[in-house]
Amino acid sequence: MVDITTEFEKKAIPPLEIVGRTAIYVYYSSYKYVRQLSRFGDLGYSSKKVRYALLYVDTATLETLVPKLMALHFVKAVKVSEFDHLNRDFSSAFQETVQAAKNQENQKAVEL
DSSP states (O other), X not given: OOOHHHHHHHSOOOOOOOOOEEEEEEEESOGGGHHHHXXXXXXXXXXXXXXXXXXXXXXXXXXXXXXXXXXXXXXEEEEEOOGGGSOOOOHHHHHXXXXXXXHHHHHHHHHO
């Protein structure tokens, strides 16, 4: 009889790699085509009224995917999210806010 735990321990477990994802906003002509968009990525949200869908796609396949989406007959526009290009280091802004608050306190103290 084969011991199950030893068989499990022999198998190599692949490392978990985090894949970069980017948000794409796809504007379409009719809501009935939304299901077709889900084959290009993970459909996060779709709006009937404004006629757009939010897709999450792998960043590595972004350059090849945008022209494919634009070639679809029901797609009006494709916009790629700029969130990846934003500076998310707010430490300097925090220091400026603290310094401005101290300056206001000093001005109030001088006026009194």
